[in-house]
Amino acid sequence: MLKVLLIGLWVCLVSIGGVYLSVRMSQSSAEAAAAPVPVVSTVVRGTPLSMPVIKNGAVEGYFLGRISLSVDAEKSKKVQLPMDVMLTDELFSLLMGNPMIDLKNVGGFDPEKFRTKIKEGLNSKLGDAVVMNVMIEQLDYMSKDTIKSNSERRGNPIPPQKIVEGTPVEATPAPSH
Known part of the structure; x- marks a missing residue:
């Protein structure tokens, strides 16, 4: 029973970490897209x-x-x-x-x-x-x-x-x- 509870807790932490990283990465790419591109x-x-x-x-x-x-x-x-x-x-x-x-x-x-x-x-x-x-x-x-x-x-x-x-x-x- 304790193993199942620890596995559930581990899955929740990994899911929250994945969501956090994906949000951070999308913000940095949006900032890079907003940066002015030099005109050639x-x-x-x-x-x-x-x-x-x-x-x-x-x-x-x-x-x-x-x-x-x-x-x-x-x-x-x-x-x-x-x-x-x-x-x-x-x-x-x-x-x-x-x-x-x-x-x-x-x-x-x-x-x-x-x-x-x-x-x-x-x-x-x-x-x-x-x-x-x-x-x-x-x-x-x-x-x-x-x-x-x-x-x-x-x-x-x-x-x-x-x-x-x-x-x-x-x-x-x-x-x-």
């Missing part, structure tokens, strides 16, 4: 762009630029279109469809607002926060008169008007789509 980003280097500035039905000049993106590597794998194509579309919308740059007052151009507009526009099209950062490598303006003058002068061309002095971005392999 990749750079999508934009293609050089030459966009005409059209006023009153005539070409006034050209925007010359290159803008790159830092994107979430995992989220960008789910994107169907190439990111550089989407970036080009967004730039055409901002520079031609809804002009953000007043060529008469280039000093009033806000690069941070421009970056934010690009980032928000692309993320809204993608439906997720894929774009993490926008990097302006080059954004210049060259008037039609300057281009004509440069074609006539062979030795000493007039440089384009700098809108933003950017920094080159190291190319990294873009995720395949």
Whole structure:
């Protein structure tokens, strides 16, 4: 009789210990899951762009630029279109469809607002926060008169008007789509 009572007590202790350990282990895995996972980003280097500035039905000049993106590597794998194509579309919308740059007052151009507009526009099209950062490598303006003058002068061309002095971005392999 005493043996049966001790075996019952031993089974209860083992059961309580097992429940206690399983609860402790589930809490530690929940804490590990709640810890922030570092976001791995990749750079999508934009293609050089030459966009005409059209006023009153005539070409006034050209925007010359290159803008790159830092994107979430995992989220960008789910994107169907190439990111550089989407970036080009967004730039055409901002520079031609809804002009953000007043060529008469280039000093009033806000690069941070421009970056934010690009980032928000692309993320809204993608439906997720894929774009993490926008990097302006080059954004210049060259008037039609300057281009004509440069074609006539062979030795000493007039440089384009700098809108933003950017920094080159190291190319990294873009995720395949």
